[in-house]
Amino acid sequence: KEIATPSELVYKGNDTWALRVRGKEIASYSHDDLRISLVWRARCFASEEERDKWHATERTLTVDEAVSRLLADLRRRGRLPENHTPTGSELATTLLREYADYPIHVTRSWMPFNPCALERLHNGWWTAPLRWLCRQ
Helix, strand or coil: CCCCCCEEEEEEECCEEEEEECCEEEEEEEHHHCCCCCCCCCCCCCCHHHHHHHHHHCCCCCHHHHHHHHHHHHHHCCCCCCCCCCCHHHHHHHHHHHHCCCCCECCCCCCCECHHHHHHHCCCCCCCHHHHCCCC
16 A cells, blocks of 8 residues: 555554554554564774775765666566656565565464465465455
8 A cells, every 4th residue: 555645653552553644544553563674884983084084985876876776777687667767656666576575474463474475485376366465
């Protein structure tokens, strides 16, 4: 489901969270329904001189450069036609599907496994019925 912006996830108490879009609650989740991933990349240097030297040679990609490289890689892999450039949620979903491997086994959930991964384990009768749940 695509979520409009601005949106926020607000703690309501009793291990319950509300998803709000423009101040209106559109969904409610228990603590166990949510998963968050944080990435913190830190660099440690022996001295300020070493730090300054590293910063002087640092080459940082702009967002546009990074997206261009990812789109080129998707095209090279045959996952994206040359004449189409996804944006917004379509771009995010495309990148997640290609580069973020969703876990096959899920714990602490009402469903103890990822039904969308069944096809990875064995291509069976469930593939067609689950298409409504698992976008390919």
